[in-house]
Amino acid sequence: MTDPSNSHDMESEGGIFTPVGSRRTFFTWVSGAIAVFIGVALAVPLLGYVISPSFKRRKKFWKAVGRVEELPVGEPRSLDYVVTEKDGWMETKAVKAVWAIKQEDGAVTVFSPICTHLGCGFRWNPEDSQFQCPCHGSIYDTTGKVLGGPAPRPLDQLPSKVEEGQLLVLYKEFKSGLTEQVEL
Template sequence: MDGSLSLPNPSVSRRQLLNFFTGAIVAATASAALYPGTKFFVPPAETTDADGSILAKDQLGHPIPASQILDEPTGTRALIAGLAGEPTYLTVKEDGTLDSMGIVNNCTHLGCTFPWNPVDQQFQCPCHGSRYDAQGSVERGPANRPLKLVHVQVKDNYIWISPWTEIDPRTGEKAWWV
């Protein structure tokens, strides 16, 4: 007898064990890198009301309290992130409430965003010169359609936005964006 113990051959060789650990480390690293990438491409779920309205948010995605906008002087036009993140103007009326119509800030000519000009009382697209009145109707082209509208409601100091699917009150016809 040589005095050594005879052990049976192991069921997993050293090479197989190292391959397993290498594969596990690569899989863990890949999944750790893919998770934030997939989260970036999947939009966050919108907070919706029973009727399908979404909560109005600022440009950072935080809900905007209605009192913040209503503290502004009458006639103020506040720009918020509306449906699908589209910039939307809300108007403070003379009685200190929000107008029930919001105006989407996308030019109907080529989709540019534009500022409200309080001096001329117009929305003025700087790209191609389209002009819209305070209700979003075209005053001067090249745009040939009025701006999109959304419904605006205030509930419990939060602003809720929902799509406008009825007749356009400015034209008396079916809304072109429906």
């Protein structure tokens, strides 16, 4: 004998039953799961596309900073140039400077313009023939060696090369305050 009170449970709108609910409920769950799956499948690559530039290290390029023949021997020169930096989605133009010194044999040494103590910009003092940092008094000679003050390491030398008379520099920055060079 059929219990009339169960008739509503047994006859859902579609009139077809499963042990755990109506076929409509089952299809609702399946459609929901498919929608979530498609959403995640689309979102993951999109998210990667949006945020991945933030994690990429800035690309570095050789930059022409001046003609070697114009550099005096033994006298450091500050050479400026403009770079376009791409950091994530941000693209900015910045003026960078390096210190270049031509040796007797024509070889050129290029230094980062950043003091290795806490990152101030240092200057060349021609009277003392020294690089001097105004912040805490670090002093370097023309080879970058520390002569005085709190600088923990010599000046950071930058990769450089000469092509068709042009001095090319690969600009890099390093962490300040450390005894060894750690590139940023």
